Amino acid sequence: MKKITLAFLLSLGSASLAVAAEHTAHDIVQWTPTTWAEAQRDMPKGDVAAGEKLHSTMFCASCHGAKGESTTNNWPSLTGQSAAYTYKQLLDYKSHLRNEDDRAHIMVVVAKMLSKQDMADLAAFYADQPLPCPNGLSKPAPSLVTVGDPKRLITPCAACHGANGQGGVNETTALRGMPRDYFIRTMEMFREGHRNNDTFKGMSQFAKPLTDQEIAMLADYYACDGKKETASNQASAK
Known part of the structure; x- marks a missing residue:
């Protein structure tokens, strides 16, 4: 399994170089409040079970943890994020609106493999997981x-x-x-x-x-x- 995961990640790294080159000529369109509201209305209904399967088959756990709870400082935690948040980020990766560094390049490649239904399913799965720090934030707030x-x-x-x-x-x-x-x-x-x-x-x-x-x-x-x-x-x- 580790060999398969490594091979998959290496292939993403190679593909990200091509994506980076494509990005220079890509016509990126920024969201407006109107277009984002329309995208939310058109967002498919997500299926948690289908999202969990995608999380496994797309090797999301390799970076984001078994259920989306990041265990390193390199990648964000996805557990407990709203479905709209995750869905939007995946749309942004797919359109190259998010392509800010090498790690983002990898996500651009991944997002291009996903349909809007896939994105909604993944978003539903992560939203169904509990937020980190179940007891909340104990430090005094700045x-x-x-x-x-x-x-x-x-x-x-x-x-x-x-x-x-x-x-x-x-x-x-x-x-x-x-x-x-x-x-x-x-x-x-x-x-x-x-x-x-x-x-x-x-x-x-x-x-x-x-x-x-x-x-x-x-x-x-x-x-x-x-x-x-x-x-x-x-x-x-x-």
């Missing part, structure tokens, strides 16, 4: 989470992502239990303009004025008492 920073026009994280990082409505990400390094990398991508698939440009505007220290502080807060970081460090030390 002021950026609870009140933001009015002087810099920064909206509090909790306003969109929930008071306990559980996510908001529709495609708003659940942040609770997100691996620390992945969180930092994502915020830096938004801040530097390398990732720009946020429909209302909310994350791009929020991340732009943040310092490295502030991003690291938020990452520590949402990472379930640093358990993700510890697991990653232990794995890399072996």
Whole structure:
């Protein structure tokens, strides 16, 4: 099984190079509130069992964990994410709207193999799993989470992502239990303009004025008492 998984991932790596070349000439269309609302209306009804089968046959577990619960800092946790969030991200990968780094290139290749029904099924499977940190976030919330920073026009994280990082409505990400390094990398991508698939440009505007220290502080807060970081460090030390 490990040999099959490695071969599959290596083939994705090779294919991602072709995707990267194609990306330069690809006509990317940004979402508008209207087009995203239409996409949500047209989203197929997801089947949890079919999504679980796809999670296995497409080797999603190789990066995202047995049920979508990431066990390393390299990949995001998918458990407990809303179906609309996961569905949108897969659409964005398929259209090249998300293609911000080498890891995203791999997902672009994977998404091109999926139909909209497949995407909806995977989204339903992940949404059916419990969020990480079942007892919630125990650390005191930084002021950026609870009140933001009015002087810099920064909206509090909790306003969109929930008071306990559980996510908001529709495609708003659940942040609770997100691996620390992945969180930092994502915020830096938004801040530097390398990732720009946020429909209302909310994350791009929020991340732009943040310092490295502030991003690291938020990452520590949402990472379930640093358990993700510890697991990653232990794995890399072996």
